[in-house]
Amino acid sequence: MTIRYACNSSEHGMARRSFLGTMAAAGTGAITGGLGAFARSAVSEQLIREQKRIVIWDMHGGLSQLESWDPKPGTDTGGPFRSIPTSVPGIGICELLPRTAQQMHHLCLVRGVNTSEDDHGKGRYKVLTGRPQTPAANNPEIGAVAAKALMPEDYALPGHILITPGGGGGRSNDAAYLGPKYASVQLGNGKPPENTVLPDTITVESDAARQDFRRHLNERFLSRRRTAVTDAYGYSYEQALQLMQHRDVFDVSKEPAKDHERYGKHDLGRHALLARRMLEMGTPVVKLSHSNYDTHHENFNFHIEQLGELDRAFSCFVEDLADRGMLESTLIIMFSEFGRTPRINTRYGRDHWSHAWSVLMAGCRMPRGATYGKTNDNGTEVIEGQVDHANLFHTYLQAVGVDSTASFDIEGREVPLADPSSHPIEEILA
């Protein structure tokens, strides 16, 4: 994100104040401001409760709505699985999700999703950015938009976390014009961010000494000229030090063994537990994913296997957030790039299908134990409450109290947060 130091925007003023506050504290070597999440004082507990958060479960490849949220047993498209009752009378979901069924009273199913895009890349783009992909425009993803809208100005840790199944770390490229400050920081397979450990060649004392020298140099320089950019640069080093100091925030092994057992001893279980940990520490946006639902072959066997992991981890996750009172301030979203065809192909698979599928939401302004929208008897079309990616994008933001019809000011350009020609799903916003 750009810092416009020659401007008079209130953002500048705010950022400046908070920087000054944190810098002053940093100089003393105490726990610095902006880290309320770790100070664990009464005030910070309250802040954490009031901090709105979003957690996204991204089901890579395209979760089958028929084997999850919108089963059609006994029809030509239904497949072999039954629909089972849930904790909410009248709502049934697929029998592959028995534990999640018991958490239904916390959830809201949007069953009339039509995103009209059956290509993986373009479909993902639509779902993640709320807009169709066009060559001349590059839009930020929901996580980056939410991070910019929800992250406190002086938030010292990464405010947008992406837990990836594998890979290293580093910064993603999902913030577009919002700038790298809001881009997600990847925790490759749940590992802490890269470069957060001092190299063997440098002692803690030596690092402290060089950082002190650096601060001292900066203070002298800042007495000549101080701007938002100089402050931001100095502050980034304090953030880095905090990250190193609080590296165990990212260490899921610090969570109780019992919880590891409950969530399931697989990647998804571990990642879900890490997501819970990050949210509890006040991280505004966390995204995790589960791969791979692109079941052109053997759709049913794959879903048995995949949903076994998902059911366990997700049901524990919802239950825990509810128990801890976090659903009031945390929006859970579960989506894919699209759903899967009602038609079962010759390889017992289902193909790409964006015309009638489901998205799950829970928490914040979402109704508890509800469904919205309907597909026909064998799930081939939406017959009630049809919504698309743009409606959903507006709704996610509205659900956490962000005015999705507002605009960002990007270097003098006004850029709407969400597609201005669309609107949120008012019916489900409490």
Next chain:
Amino acid sequence: MRAPVSLALLGLLCPVCFAFAQEEPLHVQIDAHFSSPTGVMPSLSSDAEYLRQVSLDLTGMPPRAEDVRAFLTDTAADKRERAVGRLLDSPQFARHLATTLDLMLMERRANKNVSQDEWSAWLLASVRDGKPWNVMAREILSADGDDPATRPAARFFLDRLSEPNLLTRDIGRILFGRDLQCAQCHDHPLIDDYLQADYHGLLAFLAPGYAHVRKETVKEGDKETTKEVTLHAEKAGSDLTFESVFIKGTLHRTGPRLFDDVVIEEPFFYPGEEYDVAPADGVKPVPKFSRRAKLAERATDGSNRMFNENMANRLWAHMLGRGLVHPVDLHHVDNPPTDPALLTLLGERFASMSFDMRGFLREIALSQVYQRSFDRPSDLLTTASEAAAKVAELEVQQKSLTEAAAVSSATFETAHTAWAEAEAATLPVAEELDKARNAFAEARKKLDAANQEVTKARGELEQKQVVLAPVQQAASAAQLAVEKLKDDQELAAAAQKFAERAKELTDAVAALTKAVEEKTAAVTGPVEALAAAKPPIDVALAKLKPLHESLRQAEQTMLEARRQMRRDATALSSLERQLETVREIAALPSLEQSIVASRENVAVREAEHAAAQKERDAYVAVLTERQAEMASADDALAAATGLLNEAVTAHMKRVENAKAVQVAAESAQVASEKLPDDPVLADAAQKLKERAGALQSEMGESQTAVETATAAAEKAGQSRDAANQTLDAATAERERREKMVADAQAAAVHAQEQVVADQATYDAAVSELTGRWTSDFTLASLKPLTPEQLCSSIFQATGVYERYWQAEAAELEKASPLTDEQKHDPAQMAAHNREIEQRTYDKLKGNVGTFVKFYGAAAGQPQGDFFATADQALFAANGAGAVNSWVAPAGGNVTERIIKSTDPNIAADELYFTVLSRPPTNEETAEVAAYLAAREADRPVAAQELVWGLLNSIEFRFNH
């Protein structure tokens, strides 16, 4: 040096001023432009600051310590000019400008069709050869990727996948400084002078373009493989139609039109005649009229002001840290240049300098405005008094400019409406022409089909005819032979066969001849149809001509009105910006006086507080005295009261006694009267009577004593009351004085708070002014280093660059040693150095990539915006094989030199000259000395800490 406060205005009011100065070098003109009768006196950068700044701006890396030292000891007046010349001649200059152009043109987009090496090499060669910017731009806008020599230039199009909307946006932004993206779907909602027609006018140049994939067969030894090469191809263009998403149903139509220019006139082609090479499967078409070629020509021929000013502004921003228009791609009426006249001058001069980037940068580097310091001017008050006088003057101008802007805005609205009406009038006829063209195309298709039929039939006929003659010959010859050998049955049979075959063929030829005739006849219809389809086109064209003529006139009027509106609005907002600055400067003294007054007030209040305390303290004795008086009055009263009580008691006793004797006397009197002759009795009675009388008189005495005591007690009581009143008054007085103290103290505290508040107001005003002064170039900006600059700067400071350079030089010397003669030939040596630079660059570019990963903005986003994230700081602190390892002592680098130097002054010198390109201050030298002295035990570690600290300081991160 004078301030810019009113100079833009000066320029506005007197644009002719510059005409006189045409002959002078640009930097002189710029300086003339930046002088004005009022404003602040900016200070100039020091020699060391200047050398660091200009080295970073021109070569992308700071100077070496020895260069700084030499520069500082050089006493020649023209040393800055010579330094600029030396830097511009260095191979690093070409590299840095090429990198800058790369970032500007491609914004770190992925290499999809042209490799980074090819692209960089083209940019580098162009810069080295001094290729003018307009020529580079023309190559970029013309190259289609077919010719290997110009293929790299096609990267701008090819790596945007030839996508017309993306190209429209980026060409608008990057080559014309205008981001029209928001006007794609409607007239810009917020920017008056960005019209939807502007977007579509530019799009019309690019819409016929597309990515064409050519399959090439490549031979590798015996193997043949097919390679796909993507080229940019272009079809013949047609009008674009569009409508606003806000006003549905009203169609608009445009041909290719550059921003601020009329729609270009294109030759008319009947359908089917548009191409030199018609499009077909696997064929790259060549239209007779190329819109893209027209765009390349019109944009770069020197007549397009926006093109010229865009690059002048970008080069200015490259040197000064921000553009006259900023952001550089958002030039519009509500974001006008800080100094419109200067931008005009720069654009014109850049064009008249034949778009010579190197020469242009040189002029900027030599201008005084470039040499300004980033320190705030010290003498603000003098400036302020001058500014105050200026406010009224500017306000008068503001009034007339506001009126002018309102008038031209209304004129533009009218002209815009007239243009829209003229456009609406053309639409039905344009549609009629479309229909006629379509009908003509349709007829041509039919004629082509009919002609094809004829060709086909002719072909078949020819085939038969070719066979017929020999068969007929053979048949005749066989017939002759049969006649000679009449009995030969076999021969006869054969001859018969020949005769039959000849007959068959003759019949077939006859049939085919007929078919040809029929098909030829069938062409007549389509020919006539085509001929008939032509007049409607001509009719529509004829009708359209006058309509287009009036549309063109309306368009010209609208464009002129828009230019006027923009000029007026720009002049107004530019003046308002200055007015605001001048007002703020003028307000400074009163803000400062407030502080002084508040400070004085603090002194007054504190004195009052002290005085009040003194008075309060002085009164303590008085109060004590009054309290003592009160106590003694109490005592006196108590004593008097005691005496009174005693007197009363004595008196009461006497009263009782007297009363008893009286009663006895009276009884004795009664008894003696009853017994008159008893003398004893009478005597006793007499005695009792006398006694009673005596007692009565005694009672009178004690009565008097009581009265005396009562009077005394009353007097004591009065004295006490008086003392009490005095004490009450004294207590009240003390309370009054206490309150005075408290009030005075509160007033003092409040006064002190007022000082802090006034100081904060003043600081905020100065901070605000600093921002304004940065915008109007009174002060130098803090320019964040690009990822490339940051990496190169760290390499320069840690000696890594020098080490690699030396290694490559040695390598090259070994591979192809230079002769003495070559060593004395400047051209040879320049080429030699370029070679070393290229090798060094290639060796180090992987590291640059790492810096780009951490410090670079995302692909396809503007690359100039600064951001600081924790992951950068983590990389700088902990990154494996990066900063820590470069900071380690090696090969005589700065760390090693610090460790080895026995004199702490020299160590401090080494550190500051090498890392920050300047001598340390005394304070800094003392710090370094103390730092090292305390760390004798682990001096190498301490030296690394010092170097790391400086490399990660704000001063290092920003160029200024």
